[in-house]
Amino acid sequence: MRAFALTVVALLLVATPALAQDASALRREIEQLRQQLQGLTERLQRLEAQPAPPPAAPPPAQPAPAAQAPSNPSTQMSPVSPTELARPRQPFSLYQQRGAGQLLFDIGIAGDFVGNLTQKNVEKAGGGTFAGRENRFFPREIEVALFGQIDPYARGELRIESGEEAAGDEMTVHLAEATLTLMTLPYGTQVKLGQMRNRFGWSNAVHEHDLPWVDRPDVYRVFLGEEGLVEKGAEATWVPDFLPFYLQVLGGVFNGDNESAFGRGRINHPLATGRVMAFFDLTDTMALQVGASLANGETAERLRSTLLGYDLKFKYRPEGWLHPLLTLASEGIYSIRRVERGLDFDGDGIFDAFQKQTKHRFGWYASAELQPWRRWSLGARYDATQYPVAPGWQWAVEPYVSFYPSEFLRFRLAYKHTDKSHRDVSDLLGNGGSSRLVDELLFQATFILGAHPAHPF
């Protein structure tokens, strides 16, 4: 036992310097590795913080570049584990190209300026296309749009805008749209909720600066007000996959705040909307879109108001062209509205009874645009519409020419002649104003800054 203990002590005494040397070498090695790791980490952080550097020079032409292809490509495959397969890949791939500190959504700005010249009497009556802003140049719509993916399941969009609403008025900023779209629902459905431009017809959903004309068609302005139908609520769409053509079926429920056509403004007495839109590729170069829309709600007087709409759009885009040569479009609205009419039996100017009536009114427009050159287009729109409640009608014709220095800048010049069957109430102000016949020269300048998603068809 003593001999064993002595042997162990002797061995330890001999081995200690060797162990110490090994430990010192190991420490040096670890230190070197640590420094290397630190260097690499710093380099990686620098690279991640910067955009990808461009190649210093084009890579030299290598003989047989496909030799880059592995002789046995399958050997280069990275093994994919079942866990990896199960989870969604690249959930935030949209943002992989973005550097550190950048926003995870897009920002776009649109500026739309409009000018108009018209007769003095129209200005006095406030009866021009842009009521209260006759013979003025003004910012009609300055819009800031923020949009992007909220998460893998939903997309968000926010539009804030400002513009002159009446001469001399201070411009206010207001919420134009704020929506959330659920994109991963089953059976080809999507749900969009928030405040939005309703998909009633095709042009109602289009913002002012994206319209193919200076002004929104008269039928929309007369039946739904200058801004068209913008409501708060929710709408769901369904796209079936078994039809030989594209069909979108839409149903929505909204407050019904639009004062021109509805105005009840209660979700428990909602404005219900519906739309069916079909699209047909007639040939590789020609396509037709047809739609039918419905909006049914109550007016502020708690009376039923129903709008039925149709829309047609045809485009001819010759092979290889960057723009359509010919665009034809038409939309119409048929209004069925219950109204209350006062009856004055004794002629004392005081209504003695009220009678409910149903007013059936119709309005429509047709438009044609020709774009033979990339930078120039010319077109014309014909409007004809009755008024939703008051008697009478108006028609208008509006030829225009547009110039596009680039995709993001546009100038437009138009002449609009409007003929109304009656003088407006505003004409009777006694100031010499009249807007029965209106001739206007309209000018529009529009720019886009930043992101601006493409518009379908």
Added chain:
Amino acid sequence: MVKRLTVRFVLAALAAAALVPGAQAAPKLRVVATIPDLKSLTEAVGGDLVEVDSLTRGTQNFHEAEVRPSMMLKLRRADAVVENGLGLDAWADVAIAGSNNADLAPGGRGRIDISRGIQVLEVPTTRVDRSMGDVHPQGNPHFSLDPGLAPTITQNIVDGLARVAPEHRAAFEQNRKDFLIKLDARMADWNKLMDPVKGSKVVVFHPVYIYFLTRFGLVQAAALEDRPGIPPSPQHLVNVIRQIKDERIKVILVEPWNDVKLANRVAEEAGAKAFVVASAVGAVKGADNYIAAIDFNINTLAKALR
């Protein structure tokens, strides 16, 4: 009696057909590619297991493709969409949004971005804005017709398809391998043809060919568009004509959707020749698939530059 036997026989045959594995063809994977180059490559990788459609044609300018609802229908029915990325087919997001197909929503398993792992050229090094035209902040996106990048692109397609149909991964890998072997063989021929003209300068209308030219040792000396996507100014054209003359450049490469008349006028003025080449699969007659499109371009350039 005979009638009863016949009915029994038919029923038995139907039951047997239903029980025999593979008696009914398995449904093909439905894939939509945003551009025809990717359709061709996906067909090569997917083989008989996929049915591929393209949202655009080769004669179109992919930057400005019109989003038609018919695209949305194709996407509605698709199991996967193959995208170029780098901003070339950003419009596809709008078409996908209108398709109501949950599998293709951003981050969905059916989204296949083939720009992953690509060594991107012409990445701006300074701040960019639209005064420079349609510059792509992420770099030049026209890489799909560079055969040297086909291994990376097809690998991305294999990975994407295997996400949707993991049971077919081995088949996709085998198809890819076969395709790359075929491409490799053609590459030897193409290099042989291009060797004598290596280092030659060419002028392009729009910077679509930088990857292809670089791959085969050619130099892009100038572009007719002084700023991408913006029609060229007369002064710029005068400068390009002078440069073509000074540097004795023989060739102007044009895409089918460019102003071919303008390119011909410049070429005539400068003593060069304008060629409409396959900027994509299907852009010109004879460029019906990926290899044929490259073949067309190589043969055109090799002849023109000789």
